Structure formats: C-alpha cells, structure tokens
Amino acid sequence: MARTEHYNDPDAPKANSIVVAVTAFVLDEHGRVLLIRRTDNDLWALPGGAQDFGEYIAETAVRETREEAGVDIEVLDVVGIYTNPNHVVAYTDGEVRQQFSICFRGRYLGGELTPSDESSEVRWVPREELDDLKIHPSMRLRINHGYENRQRPYIG
Numbered sequence: 166m167a168r169t170e171h172y173n174d175p176d177a178p179k180a181n182s183i184v185v186a187v188t189a190f191v192l193d194e195h196g197r198v199l200l201i202r203r204t205d206n207d208l209w210a211l212p213g214g215a216q217d218f219g220e221y222i223a224e225t226a227v228r229e230t231r232e233e234a235g236v237d238i239e240v241l242d243v244v245g246i247y248t249n250p251n252h253v254v255a256y257t258d259g260e261v262r263q264q265f266s267i268c269f270r271g272r273y274l275g276g277e278l279t280p281s282d283e284s285s286e287v288r289w290v291p292r293e294e295l296d297d298l299k300i301h302p303s304m305r306l307r308i309n310h311g312y313e314n315r316q317r318p319y320i321g
Contacts, residue, residue: 168205169255170301180253180263187226188213188304190244190311191236191271193289198308199273200298201233201284209298211268211307212284226269234287235279238271244311245319252303268307 171177188211191199200209214229216222223240230238245268252264278287290298292312300308310319 166205167257170206170303171253171255172249172302173251177251177253178255178261180250180261182260183263183265185216185222186214186266187216187222187229188266188268188307189226189230189238189240189271190268190307191230191238191273192311193273195289195291197289197291198295198311199230199234199236200288200290200300201280202286202288204283204285206301207285207299208304209290209300210304213266213268214283222267223269226271230271231276233281233284234276235281236276237274239274241270241272243318244268244270244307244315245321247303247307247319247321249303249321264303266307268311270311 190211201212202209212230212233216225226240227238230236247264247266249264254262280287
C-alpha cells in the first residue's frame with residue numbers, strides 16, 4: 166500500500182485515524198545510525214511501525230527493528246514523542262493518519278543487516294552522510310534529537 170506524507174501542508178487531507186507507532190534510534194560502535202530504505206515511499210528512515218495488540222510499546226520497537234532491519238536491540242530510553250497534527254500520512258486505501266510516534270533509543274545487541282518486505286536496503290549511516298539521503302523532515306528531526314542526547318525527551 167502506497168503512502169503520501171503531508172507535512173505542514175495546508176492542502177493536506179483531514180486525518181481520520183491515529184495509530185500508536187514507534188521508531189528506534191540505534192547507533193553502532195562507530196556512531197553510525199541504523200536506517201532502512203522504506204519500500205512504500207523510497208525514503209530512508211529509522212526502523213519502526215505500529216503497535217500490535219498484546220504488546221508493550223517497547224516490545225514494538227524491538228520487533229519492528231528485527232522485522233525491518235534484521236537486528237536485535239534493547240530499548241534504553243525515549244528520544245521523543247512526535248504528535249504534530251500538521252503531519253499526516255495518506256494511504257491508498259483512504260486512511261489518513263495523524264502522526265503519533267514514540268522514538269526510542271535502542272542499543273544494538275546483534276544480528277545481520279537484512280532487508281524485508283518493508284525495507285529495500287538497511288545500512289549503518291555515518292552522521293556526515295545523512296544530508297546525502299532522501300529523509301523526510303519529520304524523520305530527520307527524530308534522528309537529530311537522537312544524536313543530541315537530550316536530558317529529557319522531546320515532546321511535540
């Protein structure tokens with residue numbers, strides 16, 4: 166299912182759903198961030214996705230990272246909570262989802278970088294190469310916040 170991101174777009178469609186979702190900010194021992202290239206919009210992003218029933222939210226971050234990137238992580242803390250009502254995602258089935266995403270900081274435990282149905286590529290990306298990749302502004306905000314190592318999570 167294809168998706169179109171609308172970010173601070175006055176002509177964006179009106180949201181008709183909110184889904185609890187997560188992303189995982191994970192660095193390797195060289196300070197490179199774990200990124201996937203999404204198959205639904207061809208943009209680079211932190212691994213993540215929607216919470217399943219019966220699952221703690223931190224478990225969602227662990228599961229989604231394993232599914233989309235092939236690696237195991239441990240959740241350490243929260244980078245931020247992202248709820249911008251001016252960021253909606255329109256899907257081809259008519260759903261228009263308002264952003265609600267919790268970005269967790271994770272610690273890499275192991276595993277091999279492995280693409281999935283949701284990720285065409287998986288890479289450890291050096292910070293200085295981020296500007297060379299197509300990354301949505303809302304995702305770049307999370308990545309920047311992850312690198313900032315804030316004392317308190319971002320809430321916005």
